[in-house]
Amino acid sequence: MKLGVFTVLFSDRSFDDMLSYVSSKGVEAIELGTGGYPGDAHCQIDELLNNESNIKKFKQKITDHGLIISALSCHANPLHPQKKIAKPADDLLEKTIRLASALEVPVVNTFSGCPGDHENALYPNWPVTAWPHDFQEILKWQWEEKLIPYWKEKNDLAIAHNVKIGLELHGGFSVHTPATMLRLREACGPAIGANLDPSHMWWQGIDPIEAIKILGRENAIHHFHAKDTIIDQQNMNRNGLTDMTDYSEMRDRAWYFRTVGFGHDQKTWADIISTLRLYGYDYVVSIEHEDGLMSINEGFTKAVENLKPLIVKESVGQMWWT
Known part of the structure; x- marks a missing residue:
């Protein structure tokens, strides 16, 4: 396993400065936004796609800092009922898949999208x-009319480019639970899998460890985000899981995101990492920081400190004790 970070939190830093900073913290992998909600501060598609010279320089800078790219991320809604929103998201996804292939990055992360309720x-x-x-x-x-036809096409495109698609299970989008993830995968193909973020499981009332087991049995975890959530039970009793209170009004929300270790204890996170390994996930654990109580630098640093001792670096090999 490798510890990584979704670099969107450092969008105010230059590419070179970001690489130096995250590598100095002991991170081994970076997840780069290519547009959509994450923005493209560190990976401008049109400057790289079909430009072998730029791609070579880009990859070399990353390698020189002892890093790999775990995924390219273009979270958006390609199934939005307004074409002016859906078409750019769809174009971005296709470009991102092509760029991932050119960069030899195995995963593209995004959302499933959510359609309207009729054609108009x-x-x-x-x-x-x-x-x-x-x-x-x-x-x-x-x-039947939107999700399956769209993602069948994208599954085939991803396979043709030797890339996997990691859909983040996120409220507000059609794929938001292990069940909806597996339904889409079964209908569309094995390139479709999860970018599993435990923070979105907790607020939906799903145990992330059990979600890992459900998806892991189907080899359906393509990427993993490390982010925590706290449940405020008093506000949960008042507002419920689908709380629409603004994220900035943290005192009144039923739940809100926290830095790893500040919503659930180290034992819980150790169990999450161990269950990932148990079910065959031996890739990157990518830190995502959306904690309204900590600065970017402090939140990121604490997440690294909390996760580093838990990351399993070596496989057992032969079970010598049996």
Whole structure:
């Protein structure tokens, strides 16, 4: 396993400065945004794609700092009902897949997207209750007419470029649980898998360790984010899981993101890392920082300090004691 970081939190730093800083902290891998919600501060697609000279220089800088690229990330909504939003997201995803292939990066991370409720809708519709039956009809239409056809095509494109797609299981998007992840994978193909972030499991009431087991049995974990969540039970009792309170109003929210180790203890995170290894994940654990109580540098540093002792570096090999 390698410890990594999603470099979007250092978007105010130059590429060279970011590389020097994260490598000085002992990080071994970087996840780079190519556009969409993460932005493209450290990886401008149009400057790299189809430019072998620029790609070579780009890769060399990363290698010189003892780093690898774990994934390229272009989180957006390519299934947004407004074409002016969906089309750029779709173009970005296709370009990112092609660039990942050129850079020999094995994973592209994104969201599944969320369609509207009919062809002329203006906004996404995220059905999360089984009754009234209108919501079931919307869900059926979304999956059969939008999600499955779209992601079948992207699965084939990814396979053709020797790349895997890691969908982040995130509220507000059609794929947000292990069940929806496996449903899409079964319908569309094995290039589709999870960029599993435990923080989004906790606030949905899902045990991340059990999510790892469910997805790991199907070899469906392509990438992993390290981010924590705290549940404020008093506010949870008032607002519920689907709390719409603004992220900035932390005192009033049912849940909010924390730096690794500040929502759940070291034992919980040790169990998460161990379960990843148990189910065959031996890739990068990529730190994502969205903690409203800590600066970027402090939050990132504490996440590194908390995760470093837990990362499993060596496989057992032969079980000599049996």
